[in-house]
Amino acid sequence: MAFESLSTRLSDLEPGIRMIETAYTNGLKLVLGEYGNMTIRTGTKDIDRKQAGLVAKILQRNSADILGIAGNQEKTRALLAETQKTLASAYESWNEALDLWDRLEKSYRKIFTDDHTCVVGETCIEKAVVSCTACGERRATQCPEENSTTTT
Numbered sequence: 538m539a540f541e542s543l544s545t546r547l548s549d550l551e552p553g554i555r556m557i558e559t560a561y562t563n564g565l566k567l568v569l570g571e572y573g574n575m576t577i578r579t580g581t582k583d584i585d586r587k588q589a590g591l592v593a594k595i596l597q598r599n600s601a602d603i604l605g606i607a608g609n610q611e612k613t614r615a616l617l618a619e620t621q622k623t624l625a626s627a628y629e630s631w632n633e634a635l636d637l638w639d640r641l642e643k644s645y646r647k648i649f650t651d652d653h654t655c656v657v658g659e660t661c662i663e664k665a666v667v668s669c670t671a672c673g674e675r676r677a678t679q680c681p682e683e684n685s686t687t688t689t
């Protein structure tokens with residue numbers, strides 16, 4: 538599944554991304570050297586020197602994670618291109634699934650008019666993006682303030 542491979546990669550790159558974000562939010566700049574090395578420079582003048590020094594030490598210690606992204610420009614670009622495609626295809630699947638859910642549940646309710654229970658089991662799952670109309674109505678009567686989370 539596309540979603541799984543995307544989340545695996547995010548967790549793989551998360552430490553490196555976090556380090557790069559940390560560098561720039563602390564006014565530091567990462568400069569790549571010719572030999573795949575990395576130098577940390579102060580990007581802006583008005584930074585807390587003591588804080589920047591501490592952050593620089595942390596960055597230096599985690600340079601392998603940073604270089605996993607910054608040191609592989611082509612690989613990172615390819616990953617971005619792939620991620621963009623994954624998002625486009627996930628969005629398409631998402632829209633298709635929403636449409637399928639909506640039209641199939643409506644069809645089901647029209648044919649099986651005696652069934653006023655949940656269409657997927659005892660109840661719609663907690664993380665459901667859309668709940669069935671039975672669960673939606675039940676939740677709306679139980680907690681009216683959560684009306685916005687259910688769709689019909």
Ligand SMILES: [Zn+2]
Binds near residue numbers: 656670672
């Ligand atoms: Zn339900």
